Amino acid sequence: MIRIECTRERYETYREHMQKLADIRAALAIMQWDQETYMPEKGADFRARQIATLSELAHERATSTELGELMESLDGAGELSEKEQKNITLNRRDFLKQKKYPAAFVRKLSETVSKSFNAWNEARKESRFSLFEKELGEVIELKKEETRLLGYSGHPYDALLDEFEKDCTTGLLDKVFGEMLPPLKILLDKIQGAPVPDDRFLHGRFEKGRQWDFGMKIIAELGFDFNAGRQDLSTHPFSTSFSPLDVRITTRIDETDFNSMLFSCIHETGHALYEQGLPTSEYGLPSGEYTSLSIHESQSRLWENHVGRSFSFCKNHFPRLQEIFPESFRTVGVNQFYRAVNRVSPSLIRTESDEVTYHFHVMIRYEIEKMLISGDLNTRDIPGYWNESYRKWLGVEVPDDRHGCLQDVHWSHGSFGYFPTYSLGSFYAAQLFASAVNTVPGLAQKLENGNVSDLLHWLRQRVHALGRIWNSEEICQKATGETLNGRHFQEYLLDKYGKIYEF
């Protein structure tokens, strides 16, 4: 009896420790959100200091000896429920991983990364990779050292993937990309052989206020709870969460590009619905956190592409858009609108690409990262390999480094292993959506009529409520009956684009 009480008390101490850590992280997130939205310009220096102090506090709390001992004593303690035991196992794994980083390494990496970020900025401005080469080389050397510190059993890149996507390996990614890309290439070739949809009417003049109001209505209709969140403007759209009851999203409005606001609004709403659906009772614990970046991205892409870019969504909302923007849409039919917002066009820039070509951008970065980490590619050879890959897969000529290997900030930050999660997100989204439509009676018809509440309910139960107790593949298996299967994404694209491009 005494032992049971002891374990219970210790678990409560652990819970309180983690919840206070979550409080500090939420305070950090509020400061960062404010920095991107409302902070006056002059506040920047003190804000950077405040963020650094809170980050330090959070790090101390996450790696404290007290927490380590507490979790060690609880790991395997029989009296805990399965969920509680899982929380301990997962947090202990994070803790032990943090402990593998010597303080000197962390300092060196942080210094190198800030030097490399400045070099990247400069190189990008000048469009000259050579100005970034040395600093990037140093980051890569440190990343290789990181793989040795963390340890790995297969490819060294696996150690880095783990930071963004727990339990994901190059084995899984090679298989998924290997199966996905040849059929995607065939699809792209077919699309390029067909007439190009006219999308000039999406680039007229769309007044800011009217776009904003329309976006806000759509967000509410998709199920975003405005009593537990809000939307604001920022330079780059993002979502962040301080708790499931306070989730923030941002958007940007381009008055000359209709696509930009609407679909980024829906994308960020998808992220936010996941955060709002996490169990409040599990605040601060793995059981109350999102499971992985790929599943997070699967939620944003499911809502953006499978709902927002669907024909029924266009059909249901286009008449309203014609009233709001008569000068651009009066003479346009819904079919034309649908084809225009789904136009496929190989391009140089990842963030501007469509849902078919996007994955070539990711795969190219993934191949390069893997080879850099294994030593099969030298830093100086990145531009050549990059340009050749773009020619081979997308048929586009890279005119300069700014439109090529200098376009993304990730490598300068030392984020190796992040890109694949974007593609995995799309693949999981297609599988989850197909499973929902196949298993929820009447769902297809409801979506047809613009009723999305059953879909949200299904995602809440099968994905959101599970927190981080299960990893991406386990969630996928439980929700859809199988682990990641690229067939669903392929079928979705073939069906959709076959109709749009009529082949």
Ligand code: ZN
């Ligand atoms: Zn996203």
